Amino acid sequence: xxxxxxxxxxxxxxxxxxxxxxxxxxxxxxxxxxxxxxxxxxxxxxxxxxxxxxxxxxxxxxxxxxxxxxxxxxxxxxxxxxxxxxxxxxxxxxxxxxxxxxxxxxxxxxxxxxxxxxxxxxxxxxxxxxxxxxxxxxxxxxxxxxxxxxxxxxxxxxxxxxxxxxxxxxxxxxxxxxxxxxxxxxxxxxxxxxxxxxxxxxxxxxxxxxxxxxxxxxxxxx
Numbered sequence: 001x002x003x004x005x006x007x008x009x010x011x012x013x014x015x016x017x018x019x020x021x022x023x024x025x026x027x028x029x030x031x032x033x034x035x036x037x038x039x040x041x042x043x044x045x046x047x048x049x050x051x052x053x054x055x056x057x058x059x060x061x062x063x064x065x066x067x068x069x070x071x072x073x074x075x076x077x078x079x080x081x082x083x084x085x086x087x088x089x090x091x092x093x094x095x096x097x098x099x100x101x102x103x104x105x106x107x108x109x110x111x112x113x114x115x116x117x118x119x120x121x122x123x124x125x126x127x128x129x130x131x132x133x134x135x136x137x138x139x140x141x142x143x144x145x146x147x148x149x150x151x152x153x154x155x156x157x158x159x160x161x162x163x164x165x166x167x168x169x170x171x172x173x174x175x176x177x178x179x180x181x182x183x184x185x186x187x188x189x190x191x192x193x194x195x196x197x198x199x200x201x202x203x204x205x206x207x208x209x210x211x212x213x214x215x216x217x218x219x220x221x222x
Contacts, residue, residue, distance in 0.1 A: 001169040003114055004073050005030045005089025005097035008053040016134025017057065025054030026135045028090030030097075033164035037118050039064050039157040049157050050095050057131070064156050065123045065206045070096040071152035072103040078150075083138065093132065094152055101169055104150040104182045109204030111173040117161025119172065124206035125151035125185035151185045154206065177201055184209060196222040 009025030017024045025048075035053075040046030043063025047055035055062035071094035076087045089097035096114075110122045128151070133141035145151070177200040184201075187194035188209055195216040198205055205213075 001098065001100040001171075003096055003163060003165060003167045003169055004099040006033050006035060006163060006165040007031070007090030007095055007097065008035065008050060009055075009090075009093070011054045011056055014131075014134065017131045019057040019059075019131075021056070023054075023056040024131050024135070025056050026093040026131055028053070028093055028095065030089050030165065034162040035164070036160070036162055037068065037114075037120075037157055038160035040067055048095070053095060060129065066154040067157050068096060068120055068155045069094045069126060069152060070098055070103050070155060072101060072150075073097050073099045075104065075150050075152070091136075092152065093135065096163075098169060101171075103153050104180070104185070106153055106171075106181050107175050107177065108179045108181065108184060108198075108201035109173075109175040109177075110171060111158060112155070113170045113172045114163050115161070115167035117159065118157070118163050119159035120155035121158050121204065122153045122181060123156050123204065124154050124209050125181045125188075126154060127151070127185075127188070146189050149182055149186055151181065153181045175201070175204065179205070188212060192216065 007028035007030050009028040011023045013022050014024055036051040037049055040049050044058055047062040049067025071092050080087050106122045112120050128142045128145040179201040195213045198213040
């Protein structure tokens with residue numbers, strides 16, 4: 001398992017975002033590194049966990065619980081075949097394009113060591129938005145991406161440090177529960193009856209998803 005591509009974005013003015021200044025950093029481009037990785041601060045204040053990476057819409061992106069976004073190269077390869085077009089590392093706006101790691105099959109709270117220093121913890125899956133759809137230029141992209149159910153993973157920074165393209169990735173902790181990124185994604189999108197199952201992940205789960213699961217259980221029961 002390794003970090004195949006390390007990707008950073010720069011602010012770009014586009015017509016397909018509702019961010020006030022019309023800017024987005026979704027167009028991530030591969031860099032060799034090293035790049036400093038650290039907790040950026042609370043959502044709404046902090047942006048990306050990677051130095052030099054732009055997060056322009058801090059209403060929905062960035063912050064400690066969404067500090068880093070990872071996507072499996074294997075999932076990008078599947079989309080290449082389906083869309084009939086090449087998708088370079090960073091095409092989905094991911095910071096980390098991994099190889100040999102089942103990103104959407106990772107468990108909430110799972111921890112990865114990247115290189116010698118950095119440790120990241122899985123918090124939730126990525127929810128597609130219209131900016132993502134505009135960036136890809138594919139019709140009905142939000143629905144198609146959601147139906148696929150392989151959203152990639154957001155991660156928080158447990159131990160800061162530097163990463164480089166090509167660094168090895170090691171799973172250093174895997175929780176005993178069965179709440180994967182894919183399950184969490186299905187629960188908050190198409191299969192809300194799964195929400196009670198998310199509670200097994202506890203505080204490792206993204207706070208917004210955890211609150212949503214608790215609210216569902218209060219209203220409908222487990």
